[in-house]
Amino acid sequence: MKALILVGGYGTRLRPLTLTVPKPLVEFCNKPILLHQVEALVKAGVRHVILAVSYMSDLLEREMRAQEERLGIKISLSHEKEPLGTAGPLALARELLTDSEEPFFVLNSDVICDFPFEDMLKVHQQRGREGTIVVTKVEEPSKYGVVVYEGDTGRIHRFVEKPQVFVSNKINAGMYIFSPAMLRRIQLRPTSIEKEIFPVMAEEGQLYAMELQGFWMDIGQPKDFLTGMCMFLQSVRQQAPERLRTGPGFLGNVLVDPTAVIGDNCTIGPNVTIGAGVVLEDGVRVKRCTVLKGAHIRSHSWLESSIVGWSSSVGQWVRMENVTVLGEDVIVNDELYINGANVLPHKSITDSVPEPRIIM
Amino acid sequence: MLKAVILIGGPQKGTRFRPLSFEVPKPLFPVAGVPMLQHHIEACSKLPNMKEILLIGFYQPNEELNRFLSCAQQDYKISIRYLQEYAALGTGGGIYHFRDQILSGGPEAFFVMNADVCSEFPLPEMLDFQKEHGDSYSFIILGTTANRKQSLNYGCIVENEKSDEVLHYVEKPGTFVSDIINCGIYLFTPEIFQHIGEVFQKNQQDMLLYSYEGEEQSNGWHRAEVIRLEQDIFTALAGQGKLYVYKTDRFWSQIKSAGSAIYASRLYLNQYHKTHPERLATNTDGGPKTRGNVYIHPTANIDPTAVLGPNVSIGTGVTIGAGVRVRESIILHGATLQDHSCVLNSIVGWGSTIGKWARVEGTPSDPNPNDPYAKIDSETLFRDGKLTPSITILGCNVNIPSEVIILNSIVLPHKDLNRSFKNQIIL
Ligand SMILES: Nc1nc2c(ncn2[C@@H]2O[C@H](COP(=O)(O)OP(=O)(O)OP(=O)(O)O)[C@@H](O)[C@H]2O)c(=O)[nH]1
Ligand SMILES: Nc1nc2c(ncn2[C@@H]2O[C@H](COP(=O)(O)OP(=O)(O)O)[C@@H](O)[C@H]2O)c(=O)[nH]1
Ligand SMILES: [Mg+2]
Numbered sequence: 095m096k097a098l099i100l101v102g103g104y105g106t107r108l109r110p111l112t113l114t115v116p117k118p119l120v121e122f123c124n125k126p127i128l129l130h131q132v133e134a135l136v137k138a139g140v141r142h143v144i145l146a147v148s149y150m151s152d153l154l155e156r157e158m159r160a161q162e163e164r165l166g167i168k169i170s171l172s173h174e175k176e177p178l179g180t181a182g183p184l185a186l187a188r189e190l191l192t193d194s195e196e197p198f199f200v201l202n203s204d205v206i207c208d209f210p211f212e213d214m215l216k217v218h219q220q221r222g223r224e225g226t227i228v229v230t231k232v233e234e235p236s237k238y239g240v241v242v243y244e245g246d247t248g249r250i251h252r253f254v255e256k257p258q259v260f261v262s263n264k265i266n267a268g269m270y271i272f273s274p275a276m277l278r279r280i281q282l283r284p285t286s287i288e289k290e291i292f293p294v295m296a297e298e299g300q301l302y303a304m305e306l307q308g309f310w311m312d313i314g315q316p317k318d319f320l321t322g323m324c325m326f327l328q329s330v331r332q333q334a335p336e337r338l339r340t341g342p343g344f345l346g347n348v349l350v351d352p353t354a355v356i357g358d359n360c361t362i363g364p365n366v367t368i369g370a371g372v373v374l375e376d377g378v379r380v381k382r383c384t385v386l387k388g389a390h391i392r393s394h395s396w397l398e399s400s401i402v403g404w405s406s407s408v409g410q411w412v413r414m415e416n417v418t419v420l421g422e423d424v425i426v427n428d429e430l431y432i433n434g435a436n437v438l439p440h441k442s443i444t445d446s447v448p449e450p451r452i453i454m
Numbered sequence: 455m456l457k458a459v460i461l462i463g464g465p466q467k468g469t470r471f472r473p474l475s476f477e478v479p480k481p482l483f484p485v486a487g488v489p490m491l492q493h494h495i496e497a498c499s500k501l502p503n504m505k506e507i508l509l510i511g512f513y514q515p516n517e518e519l520n521r522f523l524s525c526a527q528q529d530y531k532i533s534i535r536y537l538q539e540y541a542a543l544g545t546g547g548g549i550y551h552f553r554d555q556i557l558s559g560g561p562e563a564f565f566v567m568n569a570d571v572c573s574e575f576p577l578p579e580m581l582d583f584q585k586e587h588g589d590s591y592s593f594i595i596l597g598t599t600a601n602r603k604q605s606l607n608y609g610c611i612v613e614n615e616k617s618d619e620v621l622h623y624v625e626k627p628g629t630f631v632s633d634i635i636n637c638g639i640y641l642f643t644p645e646i647f648q649h650i651g652e653v654f655q656k657n658q659q660d661m662l663l664y665s666y667e668g669e670e671q672s673n674g675w676h677r678a679e680v681i682r683l684e685q686d687i688f689t690a691l692a693g694q695g696k697l698y699v700y701k702t703d704r705f706w707s708q709i710k711s712a713g714s715a716i717y718a719s720r721l722y723l724n725q726y727h728k729t730h731p732e733r734l735a736t737n738t739d740g741g742p743k744t745r746g747n748v749y750i751h752p753t754a755n756i757d758p759t760a761v762l763g764p765n766v767s768i769g770t771g772v773t774i775g776a777g778v779r780v781r782e783s784i785i786l787h788g789a790t791l792q793d794h795s796c797v798l799n800s801i802v803g804w805g806s807t808i809g810k811w812a813r814v815e816g817t818p819s820d821p822n823p824n825d826p827y828a829k830i831d832s833e834t835l836f837r838d839g840k841l842t843p844s845i846t847i848l849g850c851n852v853n854i855p856s857e858v859i860i861l862n863s864i865v866l867p868h869k870d871l872n873r874s875f876k877n878q879i880i881l
């Protein structure tokens with residue numbers, strides 16, 4: 095089986111992280127976002143993954159060669175000269191997708207959940223239509239585009255953008271399975287699959303919904319990245335608790351790379367991910383944070399709801415909070431207060447940031 | 455022989471020093487580890503023929519003041535007495551009211567000092583200056599240079615540049631008059647009481663002229679006795695060949711706001727290198743790490759992994775846990791700073807507790823370091839209806855929970871906070 099993953103967006107909302115690393119390679123819970131999906135696809139029997147890429151593809155290509163070997167699958171890159179949106183890339187990869195009659199998966203690259211690929215295939219085959227999309231329940235449907243469908247059959251009637259009166263609490267979860275016949279609908283030009291293709295398919299009775307069980311999050315922006323991390327770690331707690339770190343100084347769900355070094359009298363957690371080679375000196379307090387590879391947090395600092403970029407360095411007695419994101423190789427001097435800052439890569443911060451802002 | 459009078463004011467004064475002045479009379483607030491007044495007393499006691507120091511104010515006699523007086527008398531081996539005005543008589547009325555006490559024993563001269571200044575107290579220099587200038591009847595004001603803008607907040611002195619005679623004196627003018635300002639430290643001869651007496655007589659006559667039916671005599675008497683040295687005496691004496699200014703370029707600052715107490719501590723701690731090296735903490739094995747000038751009371755209990763300084767004063771019985779950081783702050787008697795907490799530009803009140811990893815931080819209002827004549831601004835709390843960022847002050851027995859931040863805030867006494875606060879007064 096095949097899968098096409100849309101990885102061509104600029105990931106602007108996950109800046110400053112995505113200024114130095116393409117979004118699919120940003121580690122979410124110590125694994126590149128993309129690999130969460132690829133590994134789940136492999137488990138469901140996918141043997142050929144096509145990445146629809148448009149920018150920074152060199153890095154991605156190199157990383158994928160290594161993964162091809164490790165996972166024993168084929169990974170192709172389908173390069174676009176101009177961004178083709180969320181549907182156009184399917185037309186570009188038409189040949190790769192139509193060399194058999196099998197259905198194929200299409201995924202947004204930045205959603206995280208317990209991937210239901212096997213169920214998708216089953217449901218799709220039972221229904222025998224052109225497409226099945228996964229939907230997930232949200233609390234505040236008015237913020238999203240919602241999907242209106244028949245509860246018992248799953249047949250989609252329509253899509254409503256940001257509904258002002260309640261029509262449904264299910265939204266598109268960014269995971270689809272299609273039969274090759276669907277590709278005739280798509281031309282090789284920038285096209286939105288959600289806005290231009292799905293409504294027509296629904297009208298013709300060719301699009302069905304499958305409801306996702308369990309957690310789901312679009313981790314395309316820092317706030318949601320952290321929320322998604324909390325959900326993901328909770329699911330690790332249920333499915334593979336041995337992967338989480340426990341013991342004195344660790345609270346709740348904490349994931350620590352074995353190469354990280356943690357000093358004395360630290361309190362870590364709940365909901366923390368510590369990447370490879372990270373150093374936490376003595377007396378550090380971290381909660382609800384992701385600390386990426388090679389970062390160094392000096393003693394007695396306090397971090398909450400923040401993402402510390404690769405190889406960044408946070409001084410002693412620093413207080414960092416409120417969705418602060420440090421890009422790669424940022425230096426925060428001792429004793430500063432950093433509140434909701436977005437710090438671009440390779441920047442050195444010498445003054446406190448008492449109110450949220452972007453540090454160029 | 456010499457005497458000295460220190461004007462200590464009373465409970466209605468020092469409002470800019472709240473909430474700290476709720477707990478202790480402002481003149482007894484510790485600056486660089488010792489009560490503000492002790493710096494004055496020590497400077498006076500160093501003069502060989504200083505016989506007595508009189509504190510004049512309108513505080514009810516209280517235990518704290520009594521304890522301070524008896525300790526200071528012992529330490530400095532000099533008579534120190536507190537004279538209580540029956541009401542606030544102003545900076546000149548109090549000394550006039552108690553003139554017999556001041557003059558008893560026949561001092562040739564006496565100093566008068568505001569309690570709320572910090573200074574290197576160049577008292578011997580003022581005495582020499584008095585000998586060199588004018589006749590023995592002349593009065594000396596200690597002056598210093600301010601910048602033009604800030605001079606408006608002080609008493610301003612125009613002098614004859616050759617003779618240093620005061621030609622003109624105006625208190626807190628609305629427009630620029632002079633950049634030489636009054637430091638609130640004076641050297642008088644007994645003759646000053648004739649001049650104050652004249653003002654008193656005149657006030658009394660005015661009272662008789664303008665008092666109306668039914669007003670009590672005592673009230674009229676009281677109003678006649680309220681005399682301001684600055685506006686009523688100096689302004690009149692200027693240009694009469696009686697009043698001189700001795701200008702100093704040594705350190706000097708007012709202590710009006712709590713923020714200026716931190717600044718004044720810095721100045722005195724720096725002076726300790728010369729005057730009291732034993733009061734400055736040094737880095738020793740098993741002791742905390744200090745940076746710059748730090749005062750630690752011997753009864754404080756400090757973890758060796760704490761890092762203190764510069765400009766930190768730690769009071770009696772304070773407990774400081776592991777990995778605590780304190781900079782530019784005053785930690786008062788009995789406070790507890792738990793592990794990993796961080797205190798910057800703040801005053802932590804008596805018996806207050808700061809939880810683990812909590813951050814208590816203020817914004818310093820230091821004088822512009824690039825202007826040698828800049829003074830500390832002791833502005834009002836609010837500007838354009840918003841609290842101006844200031845040092846953070848925790849009143850006594852305030853509890854700060856673990857892991858929160860208290861930024862640019864003033865917390866009134868006995869408050870248990872349960873979350874972070876920024877730019878707020880917490881009642
Ligand atoms: N191949 C390709 N993929 C795209 C393109 N635009 C968006 N995507 C992908 O489609 C998915 C959904 O897009 P968005 O959620 O908008 O993410 P994004 O565009 O990467 O990020 P933002 O810049 O923050 O919007 C992501 O997996 C993107 O990588 C495109 O033009 N070409
Ligand atoms: N004894 C006494 N001291 C006073 C009185 N008024 C002010 N002081 C003290 O005199 C000094 C100067 O105070 P003041 O002139 O009010 O303030 P400034 O002009 O802002 O310095 C301070 O040490 C006050 O405590 C008073 O009525 N009686
Ligand atoms: Mg986008």
Ligand SMILES: [Mg+2]
Pocket residue numbers: 202204312313314
């Ligand atoms: Mg997205």
